[in-house]
Amino acid sequence: MASFVTEVLASSGKLEKEDLSSKISKLSRKVDETKEEVCNMINKKYNEFLPSMQGAEELMVQVDDVSKNINVLKNCIEKEVRQNLHVAVTEYAELKQQLEKNTTIIGVLGQLQQFDSAMEEYHRALQEKKYTVAATQLEKARGSVDALKAWKGCELQLLRALSAELTIQRENLIYHLGDEWQRLAVWKLPPTKELTSADSFLKTELHLNSRGQKEEAEESGASPLLASVLQSLAIQGQLRHKIKLFGQVLLKYVLKPLITYPSLHVDLMDVPGQGTILSFQSAETTSEHPSPSQVYTKVLTVLKALHANLLDVSVGEKKVSRVLGGLIWEEMSDCIIRECLLYSIPANSSQLEQYSVVIKETEEFEKTLRDMQYLTGDSTDLLKYARNVNCHFASKKCQDVIVAARNLMTSEIHNTVKITPDSKLTLPKLPNPGAGDKSKQQETGMKKASLTENTVTLENEKQLGCRTLCLPVCRISESVQQLMELALHTLSEAVGSSNQCASQLFYTVRNIFQLFYDVVPTYHKENLLKFPHLAAIHHNNCLFIAHHLLTLGHQFRHHLPKPLSDGTATFVDLVPGFRRLGAECFLAQMRAQKAEMLERLSTARNFANLDIEENYSAASKAVRQVIHQLKRLGTVWQDVLPVNIYCKAMGTLLNTAITEMITKILMLEDISTEDGDHLHTLCQTIIDEGPLVFIPLPEENKNRKYQEEVPVYVRKWMTFKELSVVLQANLQDIVDRWADGKGPLALEFSPNEVKSLIRALFQNTERRAIALTKIK
Known part of the structure; x- marks a missing residue:
């Protein structure tokens, strides 16, 4: 093969006839020989000291020849060999590219073939209602289209046609699946506008037809339609959406009405060949909210029917019931808590032990749901809520107490009850804090014995009376008395409760009084300023509350858990605020009465020139109005305020009136005999009628001396x-x-005031001058 290539390349003029490898080997041998001779020469020259100039020149010529041959070979490699290598690589790349293109075309044709086969199989399965096969083949076709999109060389128009066909067939499959789903679960719903009462939901029906269609499928030998439809929906990614819509309708028209209305009950009816029909029935009841056991029974009836007829199908690794449970559980459990469990919380701490039945029913309810795979996991908000009954009891109790307290605070003040030193609030029976602890009792007994032995007889052996520190006779609002009884009852609920519950109830009682401090003066502000009667009642209310706050914490402290029993349970810090609140309200009313009294006296024309009939009439009218004002206040205050406060208040107002008259009279520079008679008459009117406002009520004659x-x-x-x-x-x-400055006149007036009166009453005579000299 190598000789063939060499001949081809030599014939094309790209290489010399002599082989490059042979030349290189010859040059290598020549280089070695030259190197050996050079070494010998140098050795002879420097070691043996033999001159060899001629040999050196010959060697130089040989080295030059070898160098030239190397350069020639190098140039040959640079020009011809590298050029031929580049051409070979280019040709190889073109061949590789052509091969890849052919491979791509073959792959595209293969994907097109798979797409066509999948679509044919899809159409065949869809006609036979083999929805699972149809969905699987459609996904294969989708995979083929996705693979074609990944190849850049594929025609865009072809991809568009395939994608459009795939979309159309997918929508066609989803439509058929949706149609089959609607046949499996048929709803009959009432109009949304009529959903105002329990009776409006009686029109709701749900037809579950999967059982009848399953029997038909078994007779025909086909696969179960329900499982096929659900699995196909899952393959197409539509199962969760369908179940979500179904769950929303189920919650709105079935589960929530059953939870909310105690009169609604579910009815299941099996129809041969069709399936199960779920409908509602109404039963008379007096309960406003259903009990937890009723709710759990009704909800389980519905969910069991759905599980048996519709949702007991495995899709992948989980059942459809699990999908539905994950979608509706949170909203359904929240509705159960809000509409049922919230109202099942006991109102009294004595009923808390009975609530264990509800906790057990909740556990069984969730266990049944887990068995049907509606629920996964161990802990849910529903069970946590039921188990945390102590906290919810305290929260509910606190909320009810605050609402009741606020209603009392915003009720009418004028409905009053009379308080006497013998009046007592009913204190609930409290357990002995040391009961059951013999060691503590023995220790306490030893302490008492030692104190008795070491008691020193006091010099003053008189003891306080039984009515010491008792409230005086007065009237308070009936609502305030009820408010204090509410506080006592709430604190008694805290006794024997858990630490958290007791703390919540105790601080709720504190919040009651703080709420009173903020709400009552604001809510009744106008009436407290306008009506003296209400101002006096509010003053008594504040004193009544402050009086009981002094000992309220002490009465319960030893019966409450820690840290309340260590001294935290106290209300004494609220006492100054309530005393100040009552005093400020009553003082504001006093200021208003004083201003009204001074305004009336301002119409008396300074009590001057009373010999003029018009002036005397105005002065007399002003005095009569003052007396009338005092009598009116006496009427509304006498039976309300404590005796000492009533007397102080009336005395202060009367003192304001006579002080104003004294000031006006002392300012007069000229008082005629007739004026003096008129002024004396007016003063005598005050002297005669003023003390009448202090006359006690018939049953209070014992206080006459005050x-x-x-x-x-x-x-x-x-x-x-x-x-x-x-x-x-x-x-x-x-x-x-x-x-001489020692008589009764000198005790009340200064010398200048007496002299001013003498000058105004008497003419300037020698007798007056002598009298003036004696006033010093």
Whole structure:
């Protein structure tokens, strides 16, 4: 083969006749011989010291000849051999490219053949309703088209035609599968607009026809239609979409109504040759929400029927029931929690032990669903919710308590009950915190014994009365009394509960009072400013709450779990705020009453020139209005406020009125005899009728001594009485009541004020001058 190539190349003029390999070998031998001779020469020249100039020149000529031959051979290789190698590589590449093109064409033809075969098999299987085979062949055809798209040399027009045909046939298959699916599960649904009550769902029906079609398939020897349809949908990627749509309708029209309405019940009817019909029936019930056992029974009835007639088919590694369960479980369990379990949480802690039945029913419900492969995994939100009943009980209880408290806070204030020192809130019976611990009891007994032995007799052996620290007689809102009873009941629920539950309930009670502090003054703001009666009741309400908050935490602290029992359970920090809240409300009402009283007195024309009938009428009217205002306040406050607060309030208002009159009268520069008589009459009206507002109620005669001591509550009362005396007295009487600065007049007025009164009442005479000199 090599000689043939050599001859061909030599005949074309590309190589010399002499073979290159033989030349190279000859040159190699020549080089070796020359090298040996050179070495011998050098050895002789330098070692043996034999001159050999002639031999050296001959050797140089031989070296030059060898070098020339090497250069000639090198040029030959560079020009001819490399050129021929490039040509050979180019020809090889062209041959390889042609081979690849032929291979590609053969591959395209093979894929076209596979596509055509798959489509023919697809059409045959579709006509015979072998949907699984049809879907498989369609996927093979898709694979062929995808392979053709990967080859760049394939014609674009051909690909478009194949892709269009593939799309058309895929849609055709999906249409047939959808049609078969609709025949397997036929819905009869009520109009959406009518879904307002349980009765509107009675029109819902679901016909499951897979059993009848399965019998037909077995008689004809064909494969089961249901499995074929579901597997075909899975191959085409449409199974999840179909099951999702089915699950949405199932939730909306079947499962959620069964969970929400206790009167709805499911009815299953088997029809020979057709399948199963699922429909609703209505039963009378008084329950607003179904019990968990009812819900679980109804839901399982539906899901078992679906599993037996429609979903008990394996597609790949999992069943269709698992697909449906994964799509509807979250929404269905949330509906069960929201519409059923939420309302099954006990209202009292004594019923918590009975809730274990619901937990067991929930476990069995989920176990049945796992057996049918609707559920996977061990832990679900539904079971977690049922097991966490203590927390939900506390949350529900807290929510109910807050709602009830807020309703009480926004109710009317004026419905009142009377509080007496003997009034007591009913405290629930609490267990003995040390019961069952003998060592603690013995230790406590030893401590008590040692304290008894070491007790030192106090000098003052008097003990506090039984009514010490009791609330005085007053009236509070009935809603506030109910609010305090609600707090006591909530705290009693915390006793014996878990740590988390007890903490939630305790802090809910604190939130009740904080809510009262924020809501009541804002919600009733206008009425508290407008009506003195309500302001007084609100003041009492705040004092009532503050009074009970002092001991409320102490009463329950030792019965609550840690850390509440270590001192955290207290309400004492809320007491100052409630006292301040009640005081501020009542003081605001007092300021409003004072302003109203001063406004009325401002119409008295400064009590000047009362000899003019018009001026005296205005002054008399102003005084009568003040008396009327005091009497009106007395009527609404006397039976509401505690006695001491009532007396202080009325005394303060009366003191405001007489202080204003004293100031106006002292400012007068000229008081005629007639003016003095009129002023005395007005003052005497106040003196006679003012103390009447302090007269006690018939059942409070024992407090008369506090209420009749008007000077104790009206700071300017004696000053006002002295002024009334001065307005009718002569000069000598005034001087006698002054008594050199030691008389009753001197105790109430300063020398300048007395002198000013004398100058205004009496003319400038020698007697007046003498009297003035005695006032010092």
